[in-house]
Amino acid sequence: MITDDTMTEIPKTYDPQQAEHSHYARWEREGYFAPEINKDPNAPVFSIAIPPPNVTGSLHMGHALQHTMMDVLARHKRMCGYRTLWLPGMDHAGISTQLVVSRQLKKEKLSRHDLGREKFVERVWQWKAESGGEITKQMRREGASVDWSRERFTMDEGLSRAVREVFVRLYEEGHIYRGARIVNWCPTDQTVLSDLEVEKAPHKDKLYYLQYPLKDSARRITVATTRPETMLGDTAVAVNPDDERFRDLVGQMVLLPLTGRTIPVIADDYVDPAFGTGAVKITPAHDANDYEMGVRHSLPQVFVIDQNARMTLEAGEDFAGLDRFKARERVVEQFQELGLLEKIDEYEFSISRCERCRTVIEPLISTQWFVRMEEVRDLALDLKNKEGKPRFIPETYEKVYTNWLENLRDWTISRQLWWGHQIPAWYDEAGNVYVARDEAEARAKAGTDQLTQDPDVLDTWFSSALWPFSTLGWPEQTEDLKTFYPTSVLVTARDIIFLWVSRMVMMGLKFASDRPFDDVFVTGTILDKHGQRMSKTKMNGVDPLEVFDKYGVDATRIMLAAVGTTDVRWNDKQVESYRNFANKIWNATRFCLMNVEGAESSGDPFANNQTELPLHDRWILSRLHKTARDMNAALGAYAFHEAVQLIYHFFWDDFCDWYIELTKAIITAAEESPERSVARARMIWVLEQSLRLLHPFMPYITEELWQRLPVRHQDLLHPAYANAPPTIMLASYPQSDAGLIDERAEVEMQAVIDLVTRVRNIRSEMNIKPGDRVPVLIGAADDQLRAAFAANSDQIARLARASSVSVSGRLTAPRASARAALAGGAELAVPLEGLIDFEQERARLHRDRDKLEAEATKLEAQLANPQFVERAPAEKVSEARAKIADIQQRMAVLAETIEGLK
């Protein structure tokens, strides 16, 4: 009974804020997110370690995207009865966070050195508390079903202990070493960087041709360089050994201008005779390649640039103290004055910049800590080659991953920062090094307490590499570690496959004795509307919180889930359409709740004798079970987009557009009756199942509505959660019952749907007023089809707005009718005395016939081809024959109809 009261109770438009307000707090309070909620001792385990967001600020759309996918997986598995853990946490993000705080200090006209290490680190912890708080707030808003009781931070005591343990073991086994190597130095951040933290970008600049006079002749040898200032540190000129032009010069000495030094001409295969002048200046101290060559030829290293990117005293009095770019200008000037500048070309090459601050990297020789990767690399490669793990989705990343591993080089792990894990190495006064788990152990090893700890910290990715097991208590063999490691899947963006994914695999195999995860799901990227990556510097990012506010969390989530693995351009319209979907769900439920009286049922209202169920009930059951089957399969295969499409169309098209409309007449009957009650209960039952199917994607609205349904909530929980306070979160995820998939019901229902659609089409084309009712005549020779039409004639009348529906074996209709031929040889007529323009009607029928004929021609050609009949699968051939039979039947009906109109 629809009363004004119920109408006003539920608003017409869904207000996401209202639903988002309270449920999360309750879920968290009741402990639904913790695996302990699962009381089944034999429950399978599902676990995910979150890629820990950096504590540098707030979450962006990429986080929202990843978190949505992880949450969909976690919620789905939880509803399937898995002991589910999604472990949250954050990353201290060494450089990035130190930069953020340094910038804050700068506004107060302070530097970190003004504060000193201890105070500065304290200040960063303060920032961590703020930023971390913001992030957890955002994740709660997202609806992320993470177990907050297990939240971790990479600089927690436990994780720090794991870091030291791994460092010490790697050192003791000889995988970690300290030494002077050429490294990437950022003069702004004052730290070394790994190759992966350096960004290479095309750069337009100049190529300078410098002439160096030979010592014992009047000849000059010309070298080309993009960095003239480094010539002050040259210690050789190299040519290719096979290069005829310079063969006689090899071994001779060159007078290095501006320095007064003499340097040799050497021969090395590395030199490409075809490039530049064929002669290369060699600066071992300031170029990675030259460094290698210097090692090969035992060349001296002359340091002319310091850690601030200024020229050193060794560069000579004219240059000492100059910035490297100023020095470049001056070197060029002086070469010009000396007549040794041959020419300057415009030139495009790639330049290395610090990923964080964009400063041009200065290659320097510096003493740092490194990890030899060979052993762990081989562990990872073996796992991939022998067991195919981890499996990448999409597959294309498999090759990227193995290729990178195969070409792996030593990992520079020390950083000249204050924020991070300080390297567990101590030096005595003589400079001897003691690597230990703590200072006490170091003292014991050194036999003295006069020790100084290495001031450097570890690369932030060192601790991230341990994340999947350090968060579970390693090196202790905790219950959590035994239960949840290896984790099930890693969901991540593609840009950290090397930085993070590969290193987790290597470290997991080495220290946790097993792979860290089975699957790696690599998400697509959200681009801006022009196809550009969203970035802070470009200011083109879309803030997830704003989208949440505007369209609701659920709409945003399901839109993001649908992204899957491909890059997509951001478009508000897409979220809007899912906002509309949320509203549709809201209103469908609203309708059910308006017609709830008598529907309070116990058990399955479809569970009578199934053969007695009306067609539309058998049909919706079949559709529901197919949808459940396909959704479970899609989610199991990480086919998020497919899962979203399935539930979207099931809910909107099948349930709302057809099922509710078909059952409406009974549902809204004024008189109470057993039929009305059971119909209501069935509608609510299908709705309830739909909400469960939707829940992983749209947790808030589904919980909000589910709680309002007149069902026995407790009974719907998965057995593993039988005694938990009811929530849709812990309800069983619908599983398909193959016995309820009813192909015949689907065929018959489709015939009814097609029939109704054709009548509506005729009404529309004939401009029949929506309020006008017209008679509908149906002819169907097929017994089953005829029975289906007859049994549903009331619904057909309602949906097609017919004044009457008559079904017979053979159609007899007035000449003045609009007609159509349907599948299965059925025909349809709408008598429209006075409204029919016979000419027009004939044209319409001819159009229909032409379409069929075109199709028939294709099929006939196919069947006329003996090779098709011989070679195509028998199934395809019989399919084609069945199709053509149907088309011919329909054409015959049409031909007769057209004949009748003459």
Added chain:
RNA sequence: GCCCGCUUGGCUCAGUGGUAGAGCACUCGCUUCACACGCGAGGGGUCAAUGGUUCGAAUCCAUUAGCGGGCACCA
């Protein structure tokens, strides 16, 4: 330079060896007792180009073009 991905209706994207799909946008009609964030009916694509494999290709292979990404020591 090498490798990878993408190229499907106006837009954003699905899809698949057997007669092209969705959402948005568009056209027409609707205050039809859940929903105008809606309902009903429509229009619109030779699936980048060329060649090949196949009974059959938008779907597989090769080449080309455009776009995007990754890797690389060319001064």
